Amino acid sequence: MPTDLECWETATFNGTTCSWDITGTQPAEPTTECWETATFNNTTCSWDITGTQDPMPTDLECWETATFNNNTCAWVVTNDGDNVDPICNDQDILIELDQFGNATITANQIDNGSTDNCGIESITVNPSSFNSSDIGANIVELAVTDYSGNTSYCNATVTVMQNTLGNTIFNYNEVNIQPNPFNSHIIVNLPVISSNDEFKIKIFDLNGRLVYNKFQSTVNGKLNINGLDNLEQAPYFIKITNLKDGHTIIKKLIKF
Secondary structure, eight states: OOSOOOTTOEEEEETTTTEEEEEOOOOOOOOOOTTOEEEEETTTTEEEEEOOOOOOOSOOOTTEEEEEETTTTEEEEEEOOOOOOOBOOBOOEEEEOOTTSEEEOOHHHHBSOOBOTTOEEEEEEEOOEEEGGGOEEEEEEEEEEETTSOEEEEEEEEEEEOOOOTTOOSSOSSOEEESSSBSSOEEEEOOGGGTTOEEEEEEEETTOOEEEEEEEEOBTTEEEEOOOTTSOSSEEEEEEEETTTOOEEEEEEEBO
């Protein structure tokens, strides 16, 4: 029998020709990717495939796309450009004028989690300055710009209130709130003329969110406001309106 057979060959003795017939063919080389190499293994009598694809680049900018090119067997990075506008999210806030009748805000106070697929370069708000002529609701515009210059806009309401620090009273004399800072309750001392009048009492947080809203009549010139335990430790504004004459006072409170 021949001794130099390949692993895929078989020798069979042919009595007619009185010789060895060699049969069998090498397995066809498999189709490979451009990064693979096929090597025939005579021990296992099969093709061994080696090689791995280069990993996709990881340092791409958000506007770049990596595509594998089988002709060059390499990753091709293309610049598609960032043409996606940011997502502008805002929130309404309530602010108080200072003792000189002025107030300013920042874009961060209005921004409520704006996002962009490639990152935000700047956020601005306009207008950002207010005075006594702006008391009440004011519309401001928030502008969110990404690093490619794409900009989105959204509007929010800034409610401007008169200065309420200290014991300054705007519509009533001899009004004070105790204790302030408070914990679970407050007592509002009102002028005697307001005895037995009914009042609407609202408490707002600094974002203008209503956290307390009730009606109550005075007893001996006082409003006893209870049930404030659940309020978080923070500054608040209390708005007290006399339902009889419509007079209103706004005071600043601090919960400890």
